[in-house]
Amino acid sequence: MDERRYEPKQIEPKWQEIWAREGTWEVSNDPENTDHREKSYVLEMLPYPSGEPHIGHLKNYALGDAIAHFHRRIGRRVLHPMGYDAFGLPAENNAIKTGVHPRVATDRSIAAYRHWFHRWGISIDWSRELGTHEPSYYRWTQWIFLKLFERDLAYRKTAAVNWCPNDQTVLANEQVIDGRCERCGHLVEVRQLEQWFFRITDYADRLLEDLGTIDWPEHVKAMQRNWIGRSEGAEVVFGCEELGIDYPVFTTRPDTLFGATFFVMAPEHPDVFRLAEGTEHEREVHEYVNRALTETPEQRGAVDKPKTGVPLGRTVANPVNGEQIPMFVADYVLMEYGTGAIMAVPAHDQRDYDFAVAFDLPIRQVVAAQGADGQDGQDGAFSAHTENEVLINSEAFSGMNAVEGQQAIVEWLDREGKGHFSVNYKLRDWLVSRQRYWGCPIPIVYCDSCGMVPVPEEQLPVELPNIEDYQPQGRSPLAAAEDWVNVACPNCHGPAKRETDTMDTFVDSSWYYLRYCDARNDHAAWDRRVLRRWMPVDQYIGGVEHAILHLMYSRFFVKALADMELLDVQEPFQALFTQGMILGPDGNKMSSSKGNVIAPSDIIERFGADAARCYVLFIGPPDQDAAWATTGIEGVHRRLLGRLWRLADELADRGGGKPTNAEEPVDPEGDALTIVRKAHWAIDKVTRDMATRFAFNTALSAIIELINEIYRYPHADPQARRFAAGTAASLLFPFAPHLGAEAYEMLTGRRVWEEPWPDADPERLQTETFELVCQVNGKVRDRVNAPTGAARDELERLCLESRGVQAHLNGQEIAKVIVVPDKLVNVVVR
């Protein structure tokens, strides 16, 4: 007798082959609009293909796949596509090192990813597969660029930009973390360069407001709000009479204007040298600025660093009272924020206060708590205005409530032409050009006579040429491809040159979810009507590391494209789920240098795809980080999958003339009823966990409980056990599709994915008795069986009669009895 046991290697390929051959998960765009099922667009963030997928990918796609399967089974038409974010630096850096063309390396990785997605059994509509590096895709990336260019949302300007000397390219603000390149960790330099930008700042308010319309985790919304950094205040003009130049500053506290006792400029401010010229401080200013500019952002930004600065030898006039106040240059003022210059109010701002103390400058309090005698110094610098703050030392405005005073001061400034209400943002325009090869070419041509000319749509794509030398030299490697660079001007047909920068890869991934909807459209990026059938993405799933970059850029794209009437939604991702990381067994982030990497390929080899998928979901709440434990996957393999398989094997109808079935027995009794009830309980539990929250860990534990219950009654009616096992297989299918399909087929002869999601029968969720919790003064003293739905006084009687309660009453006086029907009775004694 050969032993029969759960062998994923025999089960998994069988189903993968069927799904691949039949294209089971493909879904039509339904141009006739005949399919009236509710749509569901389930999407995981597309992978950057590098080597082989890692365990985080497995979790990401296991999560999305469970949702996709669940939605299909509850009767929705589900779009669940896959693609690859295939342009990018790692493949190019690899090419520099090894000479292997980035396309070759990328396509090799893509093949590996595709292979593994099949072996994981992810239910993907493969007919929509795409790679952002394919001309059939980036043709439309270029088209979108041109659309943005037409609307002046893509533009070129010279600006101080972040330059990574290691990667030899510029970076977006969002790609600079603590002054370092987010990719290679090298210190970033600031350079004045002419670059391409997308005008995302035009959308700052809408990006902020519409966060209220989407179902995203609070922390992601908070990060976006933070990044947009909207603050309301006023722009106030300080004039330097000696040079006849006006300097506007931004302030959120215009009510403190009368307390401004000096004025500070950032070292990067373009007028600093000009102001100092000819004054006794000229040399000192040069030295200070040069020193400040060579400091690393970490050094300069150190929180407890003492305030430094140098006088400029000039004064500006405070617009509210004409007072001449001295100007300084100091590195605590940032060129990137506001106007690069500030009015300093040491009485009400900690930083200004610190500077004033260091340079012995006057401190004048202008806001005080009402009734107080004005001794609170610099307190309240950042605190919001309270109702009882009043202005003092503020001429005509003295005595006014601070909130009203602020309003009045700005209105007065506005009338005088010296200021106005203003809103400031931390968000900058998105720098999109990169001096690198492996990216989407920018479809622009420079002509000596016509200037900057967009490549006509019908000439797209501008294909990336093959080159020999990928080494960046401060300009794009494409600049060396002369055959490609030199081109006839589309306008005058004279000699012209192509733009040699490529686009940030975040441009590619900002619209891929739109292309999936109509992935094989050769005539357009998409058909607007098809988009209407699918967009927005109903459930987006990915890592929190994209909270700002990818997710903000995509939102900007959708809003801009909606404004062009190219699509009909305002937000790309209606709901977002951010998964936690799988950490190494040592609790640290997995990395090859720590030697704690768990390779999915090893895991699947040992335990199969179903066990791997279930384990990454069972390990804990899916939005939390969790450490990998090999004993954990063994548990899932044994207690969940192995035991279900054995049940199916034991209970399967093996012919015998009867049709196989796992129908619910009609009138189960005794143990059979207990098992049937547990099955309905599990249906209800799993359904609620999936539909109302992402509690896959508890859904799986409910399925384990059901399986345990079937084991507990080995001699119960086989039909009841078969029904329960079939239910377990059906419920397990979204998590472990191979075993779910296999066990279901063994028990019923049918394909589980063609079956509707089971319904919990409310009658079966009800029991005729329940365990009544009997408390005395809130402590549990007994539990007794009571009829479900019993009257309050009946429950009270049962409780009072119970042995445990009797023992604790000791003849004490009963003050009160609390009855919670079908749950508990609490006897309060004195």
Added chain:
RNA sequence: GCGGCGGUGGCGCAAUCGGCUGACGCGGUGCCCUCAAAAGGCACUGUCCUUCGGGACGUGUGGGUUCGAGUCCCACCCGCCGCACCA
């Protein structure tokens, strides 16, 4: 400093609307099956006390509301994440 999220057995965690704390899994202990092992099955497993009936305690700390608090309120401690000289 600002914003967000957490703190429950030896471990991961569960308790969904204020009602039995610790579901489920891991780990541990004992037993069954076996010539033996593997595999598998069954049972027990928060701490302390116990006359073995049971009892006391227990959800970061301290207070409060309540018949009843892991859950609500106040104050605080600790940890993680994001932002941060943002005017």
